[in-house]
Amino acid sequence: MEDDLSFFNENLKKMELRCQEGAEIYDKAKQKIIQREKDMKEIATRESEILSQKLNVLLKPQNDALNKTKETLQKNIEHLKHTTTLTDQILHSNDAKLVFDIAISIKKELPSKDIKGLNVSVKSPVEFIASDLSIRFGSLVIMPKLAIIQSVQTALTTIICLESFQNGTYVSIVSPTSSDSQTSLEYFQLEGSSFVVECKSSLECKPCGLKVIENNRILLLCQDKILSFSKSNKKEIFFQSHLVHCSPDPCMCITAEGNILLGCNYGFFIRFSDAILVSNKGFLRNIFPLKYHVAKIAANEHGIYMIISHSSSMKAVQGLSTTFELKWTYEGHRSINSKVKFEPMDIAVSAAGLIYVTDKNTSSIHVLTPDGDFVANYGKEHGIIDPEILHINKEGQLIIWCNDGKIHVANISS
Known part of the structure; x- marks a missing residue:
């Protein structure tokens, strides 16, 4: 006792x-x-x-x-x-x-009929015009934690995007270098502190992005088509449209419903189209014109999140509803971007709905709520230097590729 x-x-x-x-x-x-x-x-x-x-x-x-x-x-x-x-x-x-x-x-004089103001006309009506009452009171969010559990120096010095398979294999589009003039797909594993290349596939086209889909296949986004591609180099045209043709740097993502959301940029104009993933084939369904350039798109069941630019000097992250209605715009945080402008590079959305965005000018990662409210920032003080490409793998971990070729694997909680 x-x-x-x-x-x-x-x-x-x-x-x-x-x-x-x-x-x-x-x-x-x-x-x-x-x-x-x-x-x-x-x-x-x-x-x-x-x-x-x-x-x-x-x-x-x-x-x-x-x-x-x-x-x-x-x-x-x-x-x-x-x-x-x-x-x-x-x-x-x-x-x-x-x-x-x-x-x-009795006063003998009658009141004068010469009264000032009898012929004064009333001014045009004054109306109180108020915008829709969308009070951004704020958000309640448990502060996210980011803990780097693995850091690997890789040979990847110029990549466009990064994705992963269920078995833990990663795949990236490697841009041409001075020694290699051809764009390629590189499959690799991160084992401890080692970068292990599984295979490398040369590509005839120069894809702008890729997404992993069912049966360990990937979709390669090219200038005028989307290719369905396997590790064994078997490929076929998944989707092709003249809307994509000559579009500078198109981008895509896959929504929670399994649709492709495709951004086709014409100058500062963009059209969205989405194709349903049915038997590895797609078809054009909807077109939505928008008056700005879209560099990256991410989506989940709550909405669509894009890195956009109206001009070379204005870049931001925007949140849209699933029906493409603008909900919010984030142009950086006043304490972080007080001296340098916000320049988002890549975007990823966690299972909890938190939005991770790399900021080139501050060499850091901004974390936003689904409502576009800033909650955290991770950078050099956390061991992350010059982050550019982001990816959430199948385990829900944040994969960060940095400009020096280093890849960090981080546990994120919210």
């Missing part, structure tokens, strides 16, 4: 500390919510006061003048009614003294 009592006392103290820690975390978050409410109320009050002042400038002088004219008319009507009543008393009275007393009290 004494031994057991010691056990329970010791664990009670530990639990008291945990309860205190949990209560502090809760109270801190609760205070931030309350403060956010106060801030938004103050902003709304200030905006209301500003608009009220503008309204006073626009309409108050007019309304004051109209009310003054109205008061003059009412006063004259009351005077004439009162005088008419007194005159009727004079005409129907036989009391001479009363007649003379009333007559003396």
